[in-house]
Amino acid sequence: MDITASTAALAAAAADVVRLVPTRLTDPLLSGMLLRAGPEGVVLAAGDRERTARVTCDAVAHTDGAVLVPGKPLAETLRALTVDTVRLVVEGSRLAIRADGARFALPLLDVALHPGVPEPPPARGTVPGHLFATALSTVAATASRDDTLPVFAGVRLRAEDGGLVLRATDRYRMAIARVPGEVADLDVLVPAQLLAEVGKQVGAGEVVLGMDANRFALSWGSTAVTTAVLDGVFLSESSLVLDTADTFVDLDADALTGAARRVALYTDARGVLQIDVGDHEVRLRGADPQAGEAEEAVKATVDGGRTSPAVQSRYLVDALRPFAGKRVRLAIQPGMRATAITSLDPEEMAVKYLMMPMLPPKQ
Amino acid sequence: MDITASTAALAAAAADVVRLVPTRLTDPLLSGMLLRAGPEGVVLAAGDRERTARVTCDAVAHTDGAVLVPGKPLAETLRALTVDTVRLVVEGSRLAIRADGARFALPLLDVALHPGVPEPPPARGTVPGHLFATALSTVAATASRDDTLPVFAGVRLRAEDGGLVLRATDRYRMAIARVPGEVADLDVLVPAQLLAEVGKQVGAGEVVLGMDANRFALSWGSTAVTTAVLDGVFLSESSLVLDTADTFVDLDADALTGAARRVALYTDARGVLQIDVGDHEVRLRGADPQAGEAEEAVKATVDGGRTSPAVQSRYLVDALRPFAGKRVRLAIQPGMRATAITSLDPEEMAVKYLMMPMLPPKQ
Numbered sequence: 001m002d003i004t005a006s007t008a009a010l011a012a013a014a015a016d017v018v019r020l021v022p023t024r025l026t027d028p029l030l031s032g033m034l035l036r037a038g039p040e041g042v043v044l045a046a047g048d049r050e051r052t053a054r055v056t057c058d059a060v061a062h063t064d065g066a067v068l069v070p071g072k073p074l075a076e077t078l079r080a081l082t083v084d085t086v087r088l089v090v091e092g093s094r095l096a097i098r099a100d101g102a103r104f105a106l107p108l109l110d111v112a113l114h115p116g117v118p119e120p121p122p123a124r125g126t127v128p129g130h131l132f133a134t135a136l137s138t139v140a141a142t143a144s145r146d147d148t149l150p151v152f153a154g155v156r157l158r159a160e161d162g163g164l165v166l167r168a169t170d171r172y173r174m175a176i177a178r179v180p181g182e183v184a185d186l187d188v189l190v191p192a193q194l195l196a197e198v199g200k201q202v203g204a205g206e207v208v209l210g211m212d213a214n215r216f217a218l219s220w221g222s223t224a225v226t227t228a229v230l231d232g233v234f235l236s237e238s239s240l241v242l243d244t245a246d247t248f249v250d251l252d253a254d255a256l257t258g259a260a261r262r263v264a265l266y267t268d269a270r271g272v273l274q275i276d277v278g279d280h281e282v283r284l285r286g287a288d289p290q291a292g293e294a295e296e297a298v299k300a301t302v303d304g305g306r307t308s309p310a311v312q313s314r315y316l317v318d319a320l321r322p323f324a325g326k327r328v329r330l331a332i333q334p335g336m337r338a339t340a341i342t343s344l345d346p347e348e349m350a351v352k353y354l355m356m357p358m359l360p361p362k363q
Numbered sequence: 364m365d366i367t368a369s370t371a372a373l374a375a376a377a378a379d380v381v382r383l384v385p386t387r388l389t390d391p392l393l394s395g396m397l398l399r400a401g402p403e404g405v406v407l408a409a410g411d412r413e414r415t416a417r418v419t420c421d422a423v424a425h426t427d428g429a430v431l432v433p434g435k436p437l438a439e440t441l442r443a444l445t446v447d448t449v450r451l452v453v454e455g456s457r458l459a460i461r462a463d464g465a466r467f468a469l470p471l472l473d474v475a476l477h478p479g480v481p482e483p484p485p486a487r488g489t490v491p492g493h494l495f496a497t498a499l500s501t502v503a504a505t506a507s508r509d510d511t512l513p514v515f516a517g518v519r520l521r522a523e524d525g526g527l528v529l530r531a532t533d534r535y536r537m538a539i540a541r542v543p544g545e546v547a548d549l550d551v552l553v554p555a556q557l558l559a560e561v562g563k564q565v566g567a568g569e570v571v572l573g574m575d576a577n578r579f580a581l582s583w584g585s586t587a588v589t590t591a592v593l594d595g596v597f598l599s600e601s602s603l604v605l606d607t608a609d610t611f612v613d614l615d616a617d618a619l620t621g622a623a624r625r626v627a628l629y630t631d632a633r634g635v636l637q638i639d640v641g642d643h644e645v646r647l648r649g650a651d652p653q654a655g656e657a658e659e660a661v662k663a664t665v666d667g668g669r670t671s672p673a674v675q676s677r678y679l680v681d682a683l684r685p686f687a688g689k690r691v692r693l694a695i696q697p698g699m700r701a702t703a704i705t706s707l708d709p710e711e712m713a714v715k716y717l718m719m720p721m722l723p724p725k726q
């Protein structure tokens with residue numbers, strides 16, 4: 001193999017692959033990056049037993065060929081280079097990265113021992129990249145970081161009414177986003193961690209979704225990823241929202257976020273703040289034996305009853321994040337049932353956020 | 364006490380005090396912030412047994428007085444506020460922070476039990492703030508993070524030829540900066556950690572240095588800090604540089620930094636890279652059984668011999684940082700003696716960086 005490519009483009013491609021398939025230190029072979037040079041440029045790919053990623057990058061191939069080299073060192077070397085073009089060439093048992101006055105030589109791993117990167121499963125539809133990215137950043141962040149219970153560490157992607165609905169929950173809250181698009185016959189549970197990274201990489205173009213019996217695939221631009229799907233029965237939305245909301249509060253999301261952040265400094269060890277619903281405002285209250293007490297009012301339009309839940313301050317701030325700059329409606333249910341947050345402004349990509357209440361803080 | 368002040372100014376003052384005297388969790392009293400309101404505004408102060416800080420802030424005092432409250436919660440609350448002005452008023456056993464629609468109440472601590480913040484020791488001279496800040500950022504970063512040996516965790520500040528010389532070493536390297544100014548009769552060893560923070564806060568104005576038997580003081584703008592001085596005999600510069608340099612290499616600091624960063628990705632577990640001095644260039648070389656090998660040339664003007672040291676790549680990058688954008692001279696001594704880096708460009712504040720060599724990497 002012997003190629004010349006734009007350093008910036010190759011560095012970006014290598015970095016994307018490394019971020020989509022993070023290195024497992026247990027197996028040096030699976031931490032390798034496959035490079036395949038041909039008339040179409042160079043394909044960078046990596047894969048462990050669960051997921052794969054491949055990115056195509058423009059390059060001039062002086063000699064075709066395929067090699068396997070340590071992925072992270074390759075990405076870091078390319079990132080550190082400041083010259084415009086770089087040459088990657090096999091020299092004996094090394095892949096040399098050559099740039100003006102410099103030579104970096106990575107050991108070649110045995111490409112024959114790598115499981116390879118299979119073709120992605122068949123497509124089931126497309127969604128617009130920018131809306132999908134926004135939906136992912138909200139929904140994937142709501143899943144649990146703890147992957148011992150896959151159903152809480154995954155995002156459920158389901159074709160509904162032609163569009164795509166994304167749902168994630170960690171038991172205490174649930175995010176639901178509806179992305180318009182043309183998707184059919186899709187219902188999978190996908191690791192949230194991978195989707196969070198995809199959300200950062202997806203651009204403005206179309207994203208293609210695909211699946212087969214046990215794999216899910218996404219592709220956009222010159223990038224494609226596949227992952228094993230998660231097992232588990234996803235918590236139903238209707239188990240949290242029972243249509244018993246009796247209190248509706250309309251207010252400015254940013255004002256509520258600001259107040260929640262400040263009052264959060266005065267909450268107890270659980271981080272719980274009380275939302276007192278009044279006639280023309282909500283009052284957030286926090287109290288802690290050490291820190292002292294805090295109370296802040298936020299103007300609101302209140303309809304129905306005066307049901308006043310207590311919530312995790314951190315979850316409230318998270319829940320309001322997708323609604324930054326918008327007016328929102330809080331639909332509050334009595335008892336230990338979820339509060340739903342939705343936007344009052346029209347939006348292309350609709351988000352609903354459900355938040356379970358907590359026992360109120362001690363007075 | 365009852366004052367009204369600009370939220371931004373008061374938040375900045377409280378944040379500066381908290382950064383200069385970090386909270387010790389062992390004693391809640393010493394984590395308190397003293398607020399003293401009078402006709403001159405409000406003075407915010409904190410102190411533990413080793414250091415003190417005080418910042419004066421404009422404020423309208425409706426009622427004079429002094430209180431002690433938890434420092435970090437006060438600073439965080441002020442920082443989180445977005446309104447222009449804020450009122451701090453004693454209400455029973457609380458200091459209330461009042462802003463539009465919000466009330467935050469901090470418990471009052473017993474001001475009588477606080478050791479207080481004594482007046483700073485007498486002045487010994489002044490230096491220009493911007494040069495002093497640059498010198499501190501270089502020199503304080505060179506001291507050891509480990510404060511079990513005070514002499515390596517401190518910066519020596521010494522009046523020399525009317526100016527101020529700052530020196531710090533962690534045994535493997537030494538930074539020396541000469542700041543012009545009017546300073547006399549000063550020679551102290553001061554905790555580097557405090558000076559690093561001072562370097563971030565000092566502005567363009569003058570900085571006054573003071574000392575007495577066991578305290579050192581700095582003041583600038585409306586801020587003053589004092590600290591207990593460290594004990595210990597500082598390593599002499601002349602023990603590292605013996606005037607035996609036989610090889611002089613002049614080159615571009617940024618080019619060498621870039622090459623060092625890249626080759627550092629291929630160094631062994633010790634992080635050592637070899638600097639091979641040639642006729643018109645230096646070649647940096649690194650090799651690691653796993654990572655592979657790297658070699659990069661940097662154009663240079665070489666004078667004298669061809670002594671070629673091996674150095675810690677991280678230390679080389681650190682050593683070049685104060686010379687960013689400049690041409691530097693490396694004066695290399697044979698054997699296990701220090702290499703000195705100085706600027707070839709004229710500068711108001713002169714830095715010399717000494718770096719001990721390492722045993723060369725295995726081939």
